[in-house]
Amino acid sequence: MEDTIKIEDIIKPENIVFEKTSCLTDNVLSYCPGCGHGVAHRITMEVVEEMGIQDQTIGIAPVGCSVLAYDFMNIDMQQAAHGRAPAVATGLKRVYPNKFVFTYQGDGDLAAIGTAETIHACNRGENIVIIFINNGIYGMTGGQMAPTTLPGMKSSTTPYGRNAAMMGHPIKITELVAHLPGTCYVTRQAVHTPGAVRKAKKAIRKAFENQKLNKGLSFVEIVSNCNSGWKMTPVDSNNWMVENMFPYYPMGDIKDE
């Protein structure tokens, strides 16, 4: 019938004001609603699209919630063993110095099991980008204590709160790698507000531009929430993050050379 309204009648090319970047696939994100990973994925892939480097970019996925990053990022990717992404990225970048290589890792992956790989890739000044999502918890395995879990913070392996005297202190690995001469840009960002997202995207862009200029290793930490693991609503978890995580993990550039 002629008067049937079709979808094309409503969504016309001239009416489209926003499109998802073509550097993301159409696969449905497996992340919990409210989690920061989706935004972090999007701004990373927007940077890749805006720089026109999709065909030269290879991502290294970690183990953890973002192990399936390759399902969502529309680029060539390798999935590394737990914590080994900086080593995998090193091996790849050394044989393809003109391509763009980045890792995308969580806190358990990067700051616990992969500490050696992280420190030494940074120390060698590998010309790569490390994107580090810090939500203070092992999300994928069910909310266990991470190296970045705050003192007193409850997790499935610290049911009465992290006791620093017994379990150690949360590690500020971002400040640690900033001390190494191999890093050129070390920054801490968040993605909980539109303003923060814009800043974080700018930081990721800068990191990739640094790689283009062969400046060394750029390290972008994104402090994020884990509403499921923290057992809060998304809104509460973001508020909790601002009130508790930000004082311990302050926002902003730590090093920019």
Next chain:
Amino acid sequence: MKELRLMKGNEAIAEAAIRCGVDAYYGYPITPQSEVMEYLTAEEPYKTTGMVVLQAESEIASIHMVHGAAGGGKKSMTSSSSPGISLMTEGISYLAGSEIPCLIVNVQRGGPGLGTIQPGQADYFQATKGGGHGDYRLIVLAPASVQEMADFVDLSFELAFKYRNPALILSDGAIGQMMEKVYLPEQKERLTDEEVAQKYGDWATIGKSPNKERNILTSLELQSERQEKHNFHLQAKYKKIEENEIRYEKINCENADYMLVAYGMSARICQKVIQLGKEKGINIGLIRPITLWPFPSQVIKESANNVKGILTVEMSAGQMVEDVRLAVEGKVPVEHYGRFGGMIPSPDEVLNALEQKLIGK
């Protein structure tokens, strides 16, 4: 013309790597194979062929660096010795699961634990039965001379890329440290990025061009049905390798009354045992597996029809002997003689063991 040189086994591996156009070596020092990286860093092939040489912070990092480079379709390798290979087994399992071709060299020393820095052959199980987690196989080549240390580098890469599977050279501290004359291959050009893209562009992670699907290298599949399917695919590939790639050497096997089965350094010793046997009027043959996986079961099985007994000689408490027994199916006695913990058996004691265990019975 091929160049003739006097070299250590470890040096021969390094020189052959440069000459067969390897793109990257990532390693970590450990005795008795440190000469591989020392030779490479002294030669500086990054200035000539463009080959990357990098000392990693650990064996774990080395093998995952190989993962990265080999995942980009580049000829990539590492080398280590027993305790270091144990650390690498995590990465090796991932490489096998993701079907990434590469070369790992194990210049074995005696174990277990830190063991000794002297030669051993006690990593046979680790090399041929998996080593890391999951159902996987490595193509395992066992050199018995410095010449084969050189020759097997190129052969390993040929097989690794043919089947998209990691290959392992299982050597030992004696072959690695001893000097022999070696004919070196002529310098091969490294493949250009364009050639790599053309040859391996259907799987290597080199950047997604607009007109093709992206390449993903992963060993993860959360849906069990699909993970099982991937395992069936791997098993079918392993079967093909078993059908096509078995290599072995037969020495003095015609009319032999007794058969020795030995690989690597032990096979060299067994050649002397054959000679000593002749002097005593004992006719001994030797089957030397060159591929430890796939294992030359059939030729060993057939040999059992013509001999009175088989003795395996290994610098271990008896590992390969299990595969020999499986092949022989009880037709004739299969005995084992081994020295281990860094000890190397002498030809006399091997002959003595053969006489006592097989002839004296």
